[in-house]
Amino acid sequence: MIDKSMDAGSMTVVAVHGIQGTSASWKSVAEACAAQASFICPNLRGRADALRGQGPGDYRLSRFSQDLLNITRNRLDDRPFILAGWSMGVSVALEYLQHNDRPQPCGLILLSGSPRPGVASWFRQQGDELLVEIAEREKRLNLAMAADHQAVAWTWEELQQVDHTASLESIRLPTLIIHGDADPDSPLEHARWLSEGIRDAELRIIAGAGHSLLTENTAVVAQYINAFITKLYHAQERP
Template identity: 75%
Template sequence: MTRTSMETGRMSLLAVHGIQGTSAAWSSVAQACATQAHVICPNLRGRGNALRGQAPQDYRLEAFSGDLAQIARQLDGPFILAGWSMGVSVTLEYLRRNAGPQPCALILLSGTPRPGLAPWFSERGDRLLKEIAAREKRLKLAMAADHQAVAWTWEGLQDVDHSAALADIQLPTLIIHGDADPDSPLEHARWLSEGIPNAELHVIAGAGHSLLTENTAEVAQHINAFIAKLHHAQERP
């Protein structure tokens, strides 16, 4: 995959899915951005064909960011790190821990610096597993994470707060959010955009949480324009 990126001159975009999604969540946007970037969409542990954890600690953000670092080390040249929903939290944790090669820019969609305050789930135990199944249907996830993996992941997100670390992010950052998002209300995007010095926020009117699949064209338009701007900046003498 690295060779393809180098041969075409396209920038790599490492795209991270959400708490219940898999790499398939990015498929439509990846296709729409194929001329601008070589998009790599891995499955986090407990999703798709990735390894399975055996206990709650296997699904902490620290573990996810470590997995992401292994993938990033296989890339050659500059890359953009992108996250949707919980993928934003994984991205922020990756940066906070300086876990691997550092990206040249960020793309954050439908995310939050404080996932424990996002109303993704409210139940516990067996009721949580049923709630996870219901949310999976509501978000129309064709491919979804193991329910137990989601439950353990949610448990590990409760006390996460990346707010204080946002000011340390000195990277061009594109934030895309829907103003009708019930899972990460718009104020969560404002926390991100106001905390990251070089962030630009684009709000999609009437859009909910599933931006990647329900607002593919507009999301891809913003991402392609952002990547073009990065290319232009790199070409300056």
């Protein structure tokens, strides 16, 4: 529950990047939402200055979820927080929520993601051709900073069998889902799987938007996030 003595500007958002992104992915949205919240944007393993794994097993969602746990325990000081994820960050957030013994968020924001990332069309190749495809997608998404290509390949290998569909109904958090209706990587159907599975989730669809919502649709995304944060506080103020 949100502490009513806090104002909206003191809310913390822990924001998780995508499979090829880094903490830089959230920079423009964090700046646009600065009046409403402060953002903690960690680099998961294999990204920027974070630790490197030695093989696919080091890039399972359970390992990313553990990275996220270290952040919530070490940097939040028991402050309430919203958990946000973009693209693969959605899968990391959903994995994190399956563990009730961890610090739990007071709200959830999911962008451009899927409960079944293995059936999304992020990549189609294997082996050396996959590494080439990763480099090409990096350019297409116009990522300011990008993850190590081998780390991405191993992460994608581990995501193939992930399916959070059955666990969505157990989520009892105010949830905002933002998705572009022209997303070629996670088609709109994936957002509907999320919104239909999570009780009372709010789905916001951005017309004509693709996968890179954080950088290409910053103003609209920030508007929806700011409104969501305000709604959380107003809900707590009701008797």
